[in-house]
Amino acid sequence: MAKSKEIRVTINLECVNCAENSEKRCRGISRYTTQKNRRNTSMRLELKKFCRYCGGHTLHKEIKK
Template sequence: MAKSKDIRVTINLECINCAQNDEKRKKGISRYTTQKNRRNTPIRLELKKFCCYCNKHTIHKEIKK
C-alpha cells in the first residue's frame, strides 16, 4: 500500500494557449501526463511541449486534478 505523501507524483500539463484562445485549427485542449519529484520541484511545472491543436510548440503548465 502506497503512502499518501509519495515523493514522486503524477501530474497533468495543459496548453495555456488552447485554454485562452478560441481561434484554433481544431477544437480541444492539449494535455500531457508526466511525473515530478516533489522535493526537487515544489513549484508548478512548466514545460514547452507540442500542441496538436495549435500545431506548434507551446508552454504547458501543471494543472490541478
C-alpha cells in the same frame, strides 16, 4: 501507522494557449501526463510541449487533478 507521502507524483500539464485562442486548427485542449519529484520541484511545473490543436510548441502548465 502514519501514511507516508510519495516523493514522485503524477501531474497533468495543460496548454495555456488553447483556453485563450479561439482561432486554432481544431477544437480541444492539449493535455500531457508526467511525473515530478516533489522534493526537487516544489513549485508548479511549466514545460514547452507540442500542442496538436494549436499546431506548434507552446507552454504547458501544471494543473490540479
